[in-house]
Amino acid sequence: MRALLWSSDGFRENVYTTFQDDYVAFQVRDLCNIKRLMWASDFPHSDSTWPWSQDVISKHTVGMTADEKNLVLHDNVAELYHLSI
Numbered sequence: 001m002r003a004l005l006w007s008s009d010g011f012r013e014n015v016y017t018t019f020q021d022d023y024v025a026f027q028v029r030d031l032c033n034i035k036r037l038m039w040a041s042d043f044p045h046s047d048s049t050w051p052w053s054q055d056v057i058s059k060h061t062v063g064m065t066a067d068e069k070n071l072v073l074h075d076n077v078a079e080l081y082h083l084s085i
Contacts, residue, residue: 012036016080021049026060026072034068038076 012033018040019025029037039057042048049056061069078085 016076021056023060026064029064029068029072034071035076035079037072038080039072 013036016036016038017025017032018038020040020042025037025039041050041053043050043053057073061072064072074085077083
């Protein structure tokens with residue numbers, strides 16, 4: 001059991017996950033480490049949310065605070081890749 005707990009904690013603290021057009025990912029943010037979730041549009045692939053990305057984001061982030069949105073939509077990726085925004 002201890003190895004499983006470490007594995008879960010290790011994943012939670014060290015692995016970044018990306019997702020697109022996934023309403024559930026936004027809803028389970030409290031079960032994950034929100035500082036490791038990153039939304040992606042997957043542009044220019046044909047299965048991307050573009051050109052409706054802003055509509056998708058608006059719909060899927062209802063109920064999230066501005067800080068939570070900032071983390072998932074840009075702050076987390078900026079931190080991971082050491083980007084200035």
